[in-house]
Amino acid sequence: MGTVMGICISEKKGTAKHAVEQAVLIEDFGLENDAHAGKWHRQVSLLSFETRERFKAKGADVTDGAFGENLLVSGIDLVHLPVGTILKSGDITLEVTQIGKECHSHCAIYHTMGECIMPTNGIFAKVLTGGLLKKGDELVVR
Numbered sequence: 089m090g091t092v093m094g095i096c097i098s099e100k101k102g103t104a105k106h107a108v109e110q111a112v113l114i115e116d117f118g119l120e121n122d123a124h125a126g127k128w129h130r131q132v133s134l135l136s137f138e139t140r141e142r143f144k145a146k147g148a149d150v151t152d153g154a155f156g157e158n159l160l161v162s163g164i165d166l167v168h169l170p171v172g173t174i175l176k177s178g179d180i181t182l183e184v185t186q187i188g189k190e191c192h193s194h195c196a197i198y199h200t201m202g203e204c205i206m207p208t209n210g211i212f213a214k215v216l217t218g219g220l221l222k223k224g225d226e227l228v229v230r
Contacts, residue, residue, distance in 0.1 A: 090227040092177065093137040094160035096153030097122040105153030113180050115218040119158055129185040130212040137162035139209045157210060161227055166211045174230040175213065180221055182213035 096105035101123045111119045118125025118132055125131055135157035144150055152160055164175075173184040188208050 089229075090161045090164035092159055092221060092223055092225045092227055093162045094152035094157075095119075095221060095223055096158055096160075098153070098156075099123055105156055105158070107152040110220060110222040111158075112220055113182075113215050113218045115215050117218075118215060122158060124156075124158075129214055130189075131215050132159060132182060132213045133157045134159045134161055134166055134211050134213060136160075136164070136166050136209060139167075155210065159221075159227075164227065164229060167209050169211065169229065174216075175227055176230055177219075177221055177225050177227045179217055179219040180215070181217035183216050184211055185214050186212040 095108050095111045097108055097111060097119050098105040099121060103123075105122075111122075113132070114120055114125070116127060116131075124133070133156060135155055137160045140150065140155070140160060167187060169175075169184050169187070171184055171187065175182040175184065189210060189212070
């Protein structure tokens, strides 16, 4: 069982995501008002809160959304979940669709720190059932 530690959106592609207290997840689309939502397999991006905190301990000045993640989750080893894993929070159901991603152009974090954790530690999911998600909500692996 995990906890949603952060929820982030960006209204335009190419801009940093910013933290919000809650978001509506829309079935087969993603987070409402997030520029990366759409009818594709990477509707929601998730990153481990613990992984992000270890990266911060190395001296990285990063805030929620700095890696382009929609959800920061504590208590679940996200990167080791197989594709097809179901995650639930209340009425919301997500299906893991991709582990990691190729980084085509290195972000500012990579240029500052020499590495970025999202390509190797981020996962992506599709929204099977939507609903309201709030910071602090439980997220469970089914």
